[in-house]
Amino acid sequence: MADKKAPARDAGVLVIGLGRFGSSLATTLDRLGQDVLAVERDEKLVAQWSGRLPLVEADASEAEALVQLGAKDFGVAVVGVGTELEASVLITANLVDLGTPQIWAKAISAEHGRILTRIGAHHVVYPEADAGSRVAHLVSGKMLDYIEVEDGFTIVKMRPPKEMQGFTLAQSDIRKRYGVTVIGVKSPGVEFQYATPETRVSANDLLVCSGHADLLERFSARP
Template sequence: MAEKIEVGVIGLGKFGLELALTLRKLGHNVTGIDTSEERVKSAKPYMSQVFQADGTDQQALEQLSFQDFSYVVVSTGDSMEASILVVLNLQEIGVNKIWVKAISEAHKKVLSKMGVDFVVFPEHFAAKQLAHKLATPGMIEYLSMGQDILIKEREVAEWAGKTLIDLNLTNNYHVQVIAIRKNGAEELDFVPKANQVLEASDVLIMIGQRENLMKLPE
């Protein structure tokens, strides 16, 4: 397992709480704060430490040692002003890595100009995911890398009896097979052997640019 990290989460709404819970499941330590007593009570059974506190209060952040965390994630609901003030407070107390959930393109632009390390716009990303899934049969995941990178699955079908070496998908289509699902199994065989003979019922999991994945024969 990777080295444990200490993460502070400011705002325990749906996004902040889900992030905190996932980090805990991955074995990392998470300290969360929220102004809502109800949200704090709901989060307590699942988090390392959780406090009712206001991220716009710089003194409160210092008292809770947010300056010592590896990362701090800001997810303060629908208030752009509160989010910006929290970021300013974190920068003031010397937090090294600040990640922020944006609520609009304008918010995202301001945060970027403030030098925030990473800005996520969940609604924007989810909309792109859905659009690509609708438009690309077999798509599993859309990766926001600026080049429409997708992960797509395809049954081996007419490629049965061949190997990945025979198919040479990297050179022929500029896509890469990253895993194979054998004969309807749930588990994936990651980094498959290039000389493995493929069966018709196998499913290839491929990554590449959308335009290249769409060129593959159906």
């Protein structure tokens, strides 16, 4: 059984809920060397992750539990509970009351997201919807990776259209013609290089491009 209390800390990330989203987030943060503490109330999940993550067994929907484990000392808290709407709202409200500087909360619907925003969540994420949108872009065109950052601004990895192959970026003038920016080029067996006007593109290269999603979709559809 995991400890009921955790030492106070001045920074770090508190991850509440160890479902697929929360466990992936927590393990990645831990691997990156971040100061992370996971909170889970389900005994089976606690047993599964105990010894693999810094972990506390507690019901974060109870305000006193968050106080006892020192939640107010974390700079960032992530509410990974999504399927239980009431618990998600209660946990987020408790974190707001504690004055948590940055609260990220998982939502499973637009209505759920609006509620979380209204009660004080600083960031609301929609993992299922975001994943679906990303996969749709990948399976429908030449994009090899797709990340929408904010307000339509997107970064993609893709193969170069034929009209770029054998030419420098200055010669193909992609930014002027299509409104997208080539950030860098990865050639086989060569380290990633940031793009310059003199960068020459070959058929086997990978491009990292940025721009508005609509413009990138049209550009990636070029033969």
